[in-house]
Amino acid sequence: MRTKATPVVVFDEALQHLVADMTATMYEANGIGLAATQVNVHQQIVVIDVSDNGSMPQVFINPAIKVLDEVLHEYEEGCLSVPGFHETVERPEHIEITAQDVSGETFTLIPDGLLAVCIQHEVDHLNGKLFVDYISSMKRTRIRKKLEKQHRQKA
Ligand code: GNR
């Protein structure tokens, strides 16, 4: 779960099978996304379906996120790898994602709403990060800043 995924370099039939397996696993688990990391494959592969009826599977291979501005958005996140735990996470709302599809074609899109949240959650998995670390580190930062501010005001 902590291993960093490496880029996919070969776009072959085995990759198509892996993507199909990951998509099935995501649906079986009633998840809206799955990173290869979660099935112990350490390659940069993400599948997502944020549609209401599980009819719009999307594949992101070698995804790269560009944050477009400083606007943050809060969302109550859960994770198949951290069952039973939910916590509000703050992430950039406006991002651009560049990735490759299963045949290696590069595409760019500006996701909104849940897709923007989910893709960031999944890219964290690829980097060996879980949303729980994220919140605790944010909470740590928030507390530290608060303490620093109090300290400054006393001085
Ligand atoms: O199914 C999932 N739901 C979810 C809800 C809010 C934010 C992120 C997610 S992803 C999660 C599936 C999962 O753990 N993917 O890594």
Ligand code: NI
């Ligand atoms: Ni997750």
